[in-house]
Amino acid sequence: DNRGCSGGFLLMEAARPDSSAQDRLRALFDEAGARWVELPVLYPADPFLETAGEDIRRKMFVTEGRRGESLALRPDFTIPVCLHHLHTGAAAGRYSYRGLVFRRHDSGAPERLEAGCEDIGRAEQTLADAETVALAVSAAAAISPTPITVRLGDIGLFAALLSALGLPEPWRRRLRRSFGLPQLMAANLDRLSAPRGTEDARLDGAVRAAADSHARDELVALLEDRLAAHGHGEGVSRSAAEIADRFLDARALAETHIDPAAMECLRSFLGVESELAGAAAALRDFQTQYGVDFGEALPLFSVRAEEIAKRVADVDVRFEAGFGRPLDYYTGLVFEVRVAGHRQPISGGGRYDRLMELLGAGRPVPAVGFTMRLDLADEEAGA
Numbered sequence: 001d002n003r004g005c006s007g008g009f010l011l012m013e014a015a016r017p018d019s020s021a022q023d024r025l026r027a028l029f030d031e032a033g034a035r036w037v038e039l040p041v042l043y044p045a046d047p048f049l050e051t052a053g054e055d056i057r058r059k060m061f062v063t064e065g066r067r068g069e070s071l072a073l074r075p076d077f078t079i080p081v082c083l084h085h086l087h088t089g090a091a092a093g094r095y096s097y098r099g100l101v102f103r104r105h106d107s108g109a110p111e112r113l114e115a116g117c118e119d120i121g122r123a124e125q126t127l128a129d130a131e132t133v134a135l136a137v138s139a140a141a142a143i144s145p146t147p148i149t150v151r152l153g154d155i156g157l158f159a160a161l162l163s164a165l166g167l168p169e170p171w172r173r174r175l176r177r178s179f180g181l182p183q184l185m186a187a188n189l190d191r192l193s194a195p196r197g198t199e200d201a202r203l204d205g206a207v208r209a210a211a212d213s214h215a216r217d218e219l220v221a222l223l224e225d226r227l228a229a230h231g232h233g234e235g236v237s238r239s240a241a242e243i244a245d246r247f248l249d250a251r252a253l254a255e256t257h258i259d260p261a262a263m264e265c266l267r268s269f270l271g272v273e274s275e276l277a278g279a280a281a282a283l284r285d286f287q288t289q290y291g292v293d294f295g296e297a298l299p300l301f302s303v304r305a306e307e308i309a310k311r312v313a314d315v316d317v318r319f320e321a322g323f324g325r326p327l328d329y330y331t332g333l334v335f336e337v338r339v340a341g342h343r344q345p346i347s348g349g350g351r352y353d354r355l356m357e358l359l360g361a362g363r364p365v366p367a368v369g370f371t372m373r374l375d376l377a378d379e380e381a382g383a
Contacts, residue, residue, distance in 0.1 A: 021143040022098070022374065025115055028142055029096035032135055034117050037095050039080045041102075045070035047079055051329060051358045059103040061110070073102035077371055078352070081118045082359050092121030098374070115139075116349070118369030120356065125366050126300065129333045129351060130307035136337050136347050136370040137312050143374070146340040149316045152276065152308075153323030155179060155350075156332040157283070160297040161269055165262050180324035180334075185270070193263045265290040270322035276305055279319035304333065329355035333368065347372030 029036065045062050052060075052075065061073040074080050081095050098115040117135060122128045133150065140148050158179055162172045171192065178184040206222055223240035258266075268290070274282040280302040287294060294301075308317065325334050334350035349370025356365035 022115070024142040025139055026096075026098070028135070028138055029115075029117055032094070032096075032117065032131075034094040034096035037081065037084055037097050039074070039077070039084060039097060039099065041074055041100070042071055043074055043080060043083075045072035047083065047359055048072055048075060051079065051355060052076070052327070056103065059105070061102050061104070075103045076101055077114060077116055078118065078355070078369065079359070081369070082120065082356055082367070085118075085120045086356065086359060086361060090121070092123075094119045094122075113374040114371050115374055116347070116369060116371035118367065120367040120369075121365055122368075123366065125332075125351070125368070126304045126307055128366070128368050129304050130311055132349060132368045132370060133308050133333075133335055134311035136335070136349060136372065137315055139370075139372055140337045140339055140346050143372075144339040144341075144346065144376075147316075148340075149338045150312065150318070150335055151323055151338070151345075152317060152319050152333070152335045153180075153321065154297070154301050154319075154333060155324050155330050156297040157294055157301060157321065158269070158324065159331075160294045161266070161292060164292040164294070165258070165265065167258070177326050177328065180322075180326050182322070184326075185322075189263065189266060192258050193260075265292060272319075272321035274319050276309055276317040276319055280305055282319075283321075300332075325350060327352075329353075329358055335370075337370075337372075342376055344373070344376065346376050 026036070045060070048060060049057055049070075049072075056075050060075045063071050065071045077097055077099070081097065084095065085093055094117065096115070096117045099113070100111045101114050102111050104110055117132070117139075119128050119132060133152070137148055137150065155176075159172070159176065162175060167175070175185070175188055175192075178188050204222075204226075207219065220240045223243050227240055269286065272282055272286060280298070283294065283298055283301065286292075287298070305319075323334065323336075324330070329352045330350050331353040332351035334348075336345035336348035338345050347370050349368070351366075351368040353364045353366050356367060357363055
């Protein structure tokens with residue numbers, strides 16, 4: 001068996017000579033106390049399929065192993081590093097890496113050279129966030145000595161706002177998954193503010209009654225009877241419980257109608273932008289204007305902003321409330337780093353406290369990190 005220690009398969013990737021810029025990058029990560037890890041290229045596909053966002057899932061390269069299992073070329077480094085940390089059993093660790101990732105793209109090669117650093121299990125989350133942003137900025141400067149800008153958001157603030165507005169859980173999940181995707185977010189907000197449509201008259205009366213009373217167990221039992229009557233065996237299609245949960249979620253989405261004041265609050269929040277130094281004050285003003293409470297998310301943001309400002313004083317850092325990532329496991333800080341001369345960010349990352357739990361840790365584990373695209377730096381060097 002050629003399995004690696006982190007659950008992947010030890011395939012060798014083609015070696016690429018390190019440039020001086022990449023040597024500087026490795027030295028920078030070493031100086032930050034990160035342990036360099038060499039990770040497998042091929043992994044069981046399930047961890048990626050179950051936790052990665054839709055954009056990554058549809059771009060993955062998936063194949064079948066000798067035993068019929070689904071395998072995937074690694075589409076990113078965050079999940080492999082987390083699997084490696086789980087295997088070590090360590091309480092905390094900081095890891096750095098470099099190598100190829102494989103995803104389908106609309107243009108260009110399917111493989112991209114990336115490097116990055118992940119800080120997992122560290123209790124001092126505010127400091128870890130600030131140091132991660134600072135390290136990403138220093139890494140960008142090490143490979144591309146041009147003016148640097150940072151774009152920063154906070155998923156924790158958005159989640160706190162959805163809670164403060166009293167939106168039901170299905171809508172919170174739906175909006176959370178469209179956070180950072182402006183067109184999808186706009187479509188969802190339009191749907192949330194639209195009047196409720198007429199329910200299909202063909203819906204079974206007993207099913208309707210169970211759904212009206214939110215009697216999930218009763219609904220599951222009814223659906224089990226219906227499936228059995230139509231010859232649907234267990235394991236052949238979705239279970240009655242899965243169908244019931246999807247139906248109740250869809251119904252909750254259709255039944256919810258947000259009042260105009262709350263909708264104005266949501267849309268206004270997504271438009272809040274500020275230099276980092278004034279972001280906390282802008283958010284406090286927003287709270288006062290709309291009568292909402294961000295709870296602990298705002299003090300946490302304020303302290304983090306101060307720590308980031310101390311470490312990247314000479315860099316233009318902007319806060320955008322509508323900037324995020326549509327991945328379920330991100331929980332707080334999100335950011336991207338741009339360098340002059342490139343249309344795309346050279347690096348991006350954030351806090352993902354839910355990912356380790358989703359991968360089998362059994363509990364949330366604090367984690368933050370970033371990945372940078374070395375192929376962009378290579379393009380610049382070759383220009």
